[in-house]
Amino acid sequence: MSHDALSRPQVHALLADGTTVCIREVRPGDHEQLRGFYEEMSPDNLRLRFFAISRRSAEMAADRACAAPHPGYLALVAETQGRVIGLAEYDTSGTGHEAEISIAVADTLHHRGVGTLLTEHLVSAARAEGITAFKADALCENHEILRLFADLGLHTARHFDGPEVRCTIELAESESYLTAVEERGRAADVASLQPLLRPDAVAVVGAGRKPGSVGRAILHHLHSGGFTRRLFAVNPAATSILGVPSYPSVAALPRTPDLVVLAVPAAAVAETAEECGKAGVRALLVVTAGLDADQAAALLTSCRTYGMRLVGPNCLGVSNTDPELRLDATFAADHPRPGTAGVAVQSGGVGIALLDGMSRLGIGVSSFVSLGDKFDVSGNDMLQWWESDGRTDLALLHLESFGNPRAFSRTARRVTRRMPVLTVDAGRTDAGRRAAASHTAAAATRTMTRGALFTQAGITATRSVGELLEAAALMHAQPLPAGPRVAIVTNAGGAGVLAADACAEAGLILPAPTPQLVDDLLGVLPEGAAVGNPVDATAAVGEEQLMECLERIMRNGGVDAVLVALVPTAVAAATGDDLVRALTRAPGRRAKPIAAVRLEQALPVELLATSDGGAVPAYAEPQAAARALAHTARRAAWLARPAGTVPALADVDTARAHAVAEAYLDAHPDGGWLDPRVCAELLGCYGIPLSPWAWAETEDDAVLAADRLRGADGRVVMKGHWPGLLHKSVEHAVHLDLRGDSQVRAAFRDLETRFAGRLTGVVVQPLAARGTELFAGVVQDQVFGPLVLFGLGGTATEILADHAARLAPLTDHDVHDLITAPRCAPLLFGANGERPADLEALEQLLLRLSRMASDLPQLAEADFNPVLASPGGVSVLDARVRLLPNRQQDPYLRRLR
Template identity: 35%
Template sequence: MDGDALPPGYPHEWEADVVLRDGSVGHVRPILPQDADRVRRFHAGQSAESIYLRFFAPLKELSEKDIHRFTEVDYVDRVALVVTHREEIIGIGRYDMISPTSAEVAFNISDHYQGRGIGSVLLEHLADIGRDAGLTSFEAEVLPQNHRMLAVFADAGYAVSRRVEDGVVVVHFDIEPTEKSESVRLAREHRAESLSISGLLAPQVLAVIGAGRTPGSAGHEILRHLLDGGFTGQLYAVNPTAEEILGVETHPRVAAIPAQVNVAVVAVPAASVLEVVDDCAQAGVHAVVIVSAGFAEKGKEGQRLERRLLRLARDSGMRIVGPNSFGIINTALSMNASLAPQRIPAGHFGLFAQSGPLGIAVLQSAGRRGLGLSSFASAGNRLDVSGNDLMQYWIDDDQTHGVGLYLESMGNPRKFSRIARRLAMAKAVIVVKSGVSRHGAPPGHRVRETEVDPAAFTAMLRQAGVVHVDTIHQMFDAAQVLIYQPEPPGDRVAIVGNSVQLSALTAQAAESAGLRIAHGPSSVDAEAPLDQFRKKLQKAFADPGVDSVVVTFTPPLIGREEEAIAIIGEVAAGSEKTCVATMIGTRGIADGPPLTVEVPTDDGRAPRKLPLYTTPEDAIRALGHATRYAAWRRKEKGELLSRAGVVKVGAQEIVDAALAAEPGGLMLPHEEARKLLATYGIDLWPRVRVTSADEAVAAAEEVGFPVVVKSLSPMVRGQATLQGVRLDLPNGDAVREAYDSLEDRLAAYDRAAYVVQRMAHPGVSCVVAGTEDHLFGPVVSFAIAGLAHDLLHDVAYRIPPLTDVDVDELISEIKAAPLLTGYKGAPPVDRLALADVVGRLSMLSDDLPELASIVLNPVIAHPAGVDVLGAEVVLAPPAKRKDIRRRALT
C-alpha cells in the first residue's frame, strides 16, 4: 500500500490475508483514493468480454469521473474492497446502500486470476461488513451470460431469488448466516488451506538456497538429508559461487533455475533472507521454509524484519514455514528437508512442532519407537504456517491416521478448536501443551495475552475431542494405541498377567483412569508354562463383557520375553479388541522407551502393531486416552442452539448507543442490562435501588411482596460472614426493620448500595458468565454460586458457538453439579430452563465482541424454572477477534 495518508474512517480491521482456491494467498483491503492508477491498469488488462459483463457496455477506458466514483468511498454507505497480488489489484468488490437494510453489490475479477475463488472471498467479506453495518440483504444486477458471477451467488449458501428485468438478472438474497452458508464458508476455507499445505509438503521441484560445501552448515546438511533420503522430486541448489554441491546442479538464484520451483528451503543469514524471498516471489515459488535464525527471537529489529518478510510473502501469494524452522518431512516422497540426520520410517502419524530443539526431540522419539511418520513440520517462529494449517491438510491426507502437535503457543484458539473438532471426528488429535498464558510463549512467537483461567484451554481441547497430554513421552504412548489398535468400544477392561502384585497395581491404575475392571485381575504363576498364560489371555479376549485387554508380564528367565510377546501378539491379532502390554524386567526403562511390535495376521489384513510399555501406568494412561477419545467420537455432538427469540439488531443498537455515549467503555445500568438481555430472551428481574427505609418500603410495594433487601457493596458481597441480605420479607414493617438492621450491621462498610427485589423461588443459586478474551474471544462459564465458585474455583468453561450437548455438558461438568439433580432428597431443578439461559448468554457473547464481560448472578434454578436476579454487563470497544465470520489468515 502507498505511504500516502489514509482517508478519514479508513477501516484497518477490514484488511486480511486469505488463502485462495488454488492455495496461493491474496491480500484483501479497503479501496483507497491512491488506487486510481491501479484501477486503470486493472481495467486495461481486462478482456472486452469481461468489461462488457461488468459494465454492460464496451468501456475501453474509465473516465476520471468513474475512477473517482470507484476509489472515493465513505466506508459506510459506499464500501469497496480490493484483492491484491504484489500490490496490483486482481479483484474488486463493492456495495452501495439502496436502503437502510439493503445494498447493491458488484464484482470485477481479473481475467488472469479467474477460478481462484476471489469473487467468493469478496462476497464473504462484504456480507460480514454489511451485517455489522445493519444490512440484511444484498442485490446484484448480472447479465444472463455472466455464468461465473451467477455461480458465485448461487454457491454461497444463501437463499437466492432471481428475477429478470429488461434482459438483466436481478439477484436478491439475505446475508444473515445460515447453516448452509456457514458450511460453504468453512468448506472453502478448508479446501484452500489444505491445498496450500499440500503444495508445501508435496513439491515436485525443491530448491535449497544457501547450500554450501561445508559439512555441518544448515544448507549443506539439508541438501545431504534430501539426497540420502532419496527425494523423489527434482532437486536444485542455489549458491552463487558453486556449480554443483554434493552432485546437485547449482544456480546463482532461484529465478535462474530452469524448472518451476514449488518449495524453497532458505538457509542463509537473516540479513539476506528478505532478498532471497523476494527472488522466490518473482520466480513464482509457492512456499519457503526458512531455517535461518536471527529474527523476532533476537529482539525488536528481528521483529521488524519478520513483519517485512511476512508482508512480502503474503503480497506475493506465498506461504512461509519459520523462520527458525527445523524443516519439513514427507515420507511418501522420501523428502527429508529438515535438520534431522536420521532417516524417519514411513508410517501414519503426522507431527507438528514449533521450535527446532523440540523438533529434534520429537523426531528422535518417534524414530526410537518405530512409530513411522507420514509428515512433519516445524513452524519455528510461526510467522505464517501453523498447526491449524497442518490440521487442514491432515483431514484430507490418506497417509495420516492420527496426528500429534507439540504447541508452545497458540495464535488462534477458536480456529484451532473448530478445525481440531473436524479432524478428530476421523483421526485422533494429540496435543502436548501445558496451557496458554502470556508467560508460556517462546521468544519470537506472535501471541495475544489471555486473562482466562487455564482450565478454559483444557475445556476447549476436551470440547473439540482432542487428546490432551503433558509430555512428548505421553503423546507417543497414546499414539501407539490410537493409530495401531482397534478403537475401544467401551471402558470395560480385562487385566491378565503373571504376577498377582503387578496385576493388582495395574487394576488400581485402571480404576484411577476411569476404566472399569470387567475381567480379572487374572494371573498365572510366574513360573507357569506359557501355555497357561496363553489360555488366560484367550479367555480374556473371548469374554463378551470386555472391551480392552491389558497384559502385564514379567519374564522369570532370560529368553522368555520374546516368546511371551509372540503369544500376546498372536492372541491379540485374532481379536478386534484393543490390547496394550507391559513388559517388566528384561525390557526395562534403562533399555529405552516403549516399542510397537508388528504382529502379522492370518486373514490377509495389514499387520497390526502391538504397543509395549515399560510400566503399567504408561499403558493404562494411554488406554485411558484412547477410551475417552473413542467415547467422544461415539457420542452425539448435538445441534447448534436455536436462535428463536434472538434479536441481534436490537442488542447491537443498545450496545452502540451506550458506547457512543461512553466510548471508553462502561458498566450498563440495571435497566439497560435488562433491555439488552431481553433481546436474547433472557428475563432479568427488575430491582429498585434505595437509600432509606422509606424508599425501601415504597419499592417493596412497587415490585410486590414478599421481597428481599440486599447490599450491592462489593466489600459486603465478598465477605460471606457479613450476611448483607434479608430474605422473604412479607410486609412494609418487615422491610423497614430489615433495612435498619442492615444499616446497623454494615456501619463499618460501604452501606449506601441497597436494592429491593421481589423474592425468588427457593432453589440453587448459579453463576453464568461470558468473557471476551484477547486470545480466545468469547468464553462462557458456569458455576454454583458461593464458596464452590469463589473459593474452590469449581467452574466449567466452553468456547462458543455451542451445541445443545455442549451446554448440557457445561452444566454437568462442575463437581457441584449433583446439587442440580436432587442432592440428598432436594427436588431437581428445571435443567431445560437453566440450559436455555446458558445457551442464550453464549449466543449473546458470541455475537457481540463489545461485551467485555457479562455475569448473571444469581441465577436461581428451581423445579419450576429459572429466575435471573442479577446481571453485571461491562461494555468496551471491541478488540479484533482472531477467528471472524470471514476467511482470514491470522
C-alpha cells in the same frame, strides 16, 4: 461508510489455486488502475458487467469506487503484486438493511475464486454493519456470476424478468455457509502448500563448503535422503557442494525452485526473501533464528507480496517421506522413517523427540513440519494437508500458541472424525496472569480455556511427549474400545494390583466378571488361579492357557478392553512358553483393544508385531497403559456422539442488544461495568431470567420497592451499588432478611452512611427461596474468543473452584457437558431424595449467555453469581456485565495470518 469500514485493515487470502492476493478497501489513488482494469476487459465481459458497452463505463465505474466514502457503501479490491484483479462493491443507498452488490474480475483470472473470495469479505463486512441481504441484477446469460451466488452457501432467491434476473442473497450466518467457506478454504490451503511439501525443485541458500553449518546439514539430508526432484545449492563461492550444483544467486538458477531453504544470517533473510519472490519462488523454509522486529516484518511482507508460503523462521525444517518424493529438508540427526503419522511442532526439540519416537515405534512419519515462530504456516494448515494427502492416519501436534483458535477448532472437529489428532498441551500454566476482576475471570485460566478447545474439537490432549507416544501407539495399533470397561489379566498378583490402581486413577472401570465367565476361565487356567478383576492366572500359566483366557475375555460382552500385565518367571522359561507370544499369536484381528504391561521392559512403550501383520503396544508401566486406554475410550465416546448443533433461541433481540452496548460505550469510551439498570436491559434482550428487582436512590423509594416486591414471607434483600463495585459481600454492601419498613429504612441509612460519597443507589429484591446456588459467566479471551463457565456458586465459588468451561457458541452437547461436569452436578439431578432442578431452564440460561457473548464482541465479562436453580425454575440473583470497546472480527473469514 461507517467508521469501522474506514478502518478496515488490508488482509491477505488464498485463491482456489493457492495464489496469495491482498484484499483491501479502494483508495482514491486507485482511480487510474481501476479505469485500466475495466478498459482491459473484453467487450463481452463489459456487457455482462454493465448490461451495455459505453466508452464511459470504465471511467464512471472508477469514479464511483474512488469517490469520497459515504455511509452504506464499501468497495474492496483484490490485488496481486500491486495489480488489481477484482473489485466488489455494496451500497445500501440509505435503505439500511439491504445493499446492492456488484462483482468484477479481470478476464485472465476467471475460475480461480477471485469473485467468491471478494464476496465472502463483503458478506463479513456487511454483517458487521447490520446489513441482512444483498441484491444483485444480472443478465440471464451471465452464468458465472449466477453460479457464484448459488455456490456461496447462503440462501439465494432468483426472480427472472425478461433477459435479466434479480438475485436476493440472505446474509444470515448458517452452518451451510460456514461449511462452504471452510471447504473453499481447505482446497485453497492445500493447493498453496503443494510447493512446500511436494516441490519439483528445491534450492538451499546458505549451504557452506565446510562442515558445521545448518544449511550444509539440510543440503546433506536432502541429497543423502534421495530427494527425487531437482536440487540446487546457492553459494557464490562454490560451483558444487556435496555433489549438488551450486549457483551464485537464486536468479542464476537454471529453473525457478518451488521451495527455497534460507539458512543465511538474520540480516540477510529479508533481502534474500525479496530476491526469491521476484524470481517466482512459491514457498520459503527459513531456519534462521534471531530476526528482530524489522527483519521479521520485511520477511513476511515479501512473502505476502509475492505469494510465498512460509515455514519458520527459527525452525528445524520440513519433511515428506512419500517414496515418490523423499523430501527431508531438516537438520535432525536421522532421516525419519516413512509411515502414516503427520507431525507438526513449534519446538524443534519436541520435533526431534516425536520423529525419533514415531520411527522407533515403527509407525513412521508421512510428513513433518517444524513451525518455529509460525509467521505463516500453522497447525491448522497441516491438519488440512493431512486430511487430503491420502497417506496420513494419525496427526500429532505440539502447539505453543494459536493464531485463530475458532477456525482451528472447526477444522479439528472435522479432521478428528477421520483420524486421531493428538497434542502435547504445552503452556498450561500462566504465572504472570493478572489479578482477576471477577469470579469469571478468576476461574478462566489458560489451562481451562485450552482444555475446552481440545475437548470440544475431539483432540486427545496429553501432558508430555511420552504420554503422547503412549496414546499414539495404542490408537495406531488397536481398535477403539466401545467403552471404559477394562479387564486385567496378570501372571503375578502384585502386578495386577498396580494395574488395577492405575486403571482406577485413569477413570477406567473394572467390572466384576459374570459367573459364566468365571466358570469359563477357571476351566482353562491353572489350579490356584483367581478369577476376579484382575484375573490372577498365576506364575504357572502357560502360553496356550493365557491365549485361551484372553480370547474368552475378549468374547465377553461386559468388557471393552484388556490389559495384560506380565512379568518374566522361571516357570515359563523352564517350559519354553513365551507369554508375550500369547498376545502376538493373534487368530485374527481382534475387535477389542489389548495392551500389555511388561515391567522389565527398557523402553517406555514398544509395538510388538503380531502374526497377522498388526501390533500390540507394550508399556513399561501400568500407569502408561491405563492412560493410553483412557485416551482411546474418550476418543471412542466423542466419535460415538453426533456432532452438536447450536439451538435456535426465541425472544432474542440482537439489534437492541447492539444498540444498548453502543449507547453505553458512546457514554463511556473506555468501557466499564454496567449499572444494574443497563445490565438488566441488556440481559432482557436475551431473555435471561433475572430475579425481580427494583432500583432505589432514596430511603422512601427503597421502602416503596420493598412493599412492592415482598414475597409471602415479607422479607427482602438490599444491595448497595456504586461504579466499580465488584464484590458486594466483601465490601459488606448487602443486607439480607429485611422485614418491615423500619428494617428497610435502617438498612438504607447504614449503606448511605458507610459508603457516603460513593453510593449511587440500591437494588431491592425479594429474599430468594431455597435452591442450589450456581455460578455462570463468560469471559472474552483475546485469543480464544468467549469462554462460558459454569459451576458451584455462592461466596466460596473461587475457593472451591468447582467449574467447567466451554468455548462459545455452545452446542446442545456443550451445554450438557457443562451441566454434568462439575462435582456439584448430583445436586442438580436430585441427590439425597431431593427433586431435580429445572434442567431445561438451566440449559436455556447457558445457551442465552453463550449467544450474548457470541453476538457482542464488546462483552468482556459477565458474572452471574448466584444463579438459583430449583425444581420450579432458574433465576439470576446477581449479575454483573463489563463492556469494552472491542471490534467485531469474523473468526471464519478466509485470511492468512
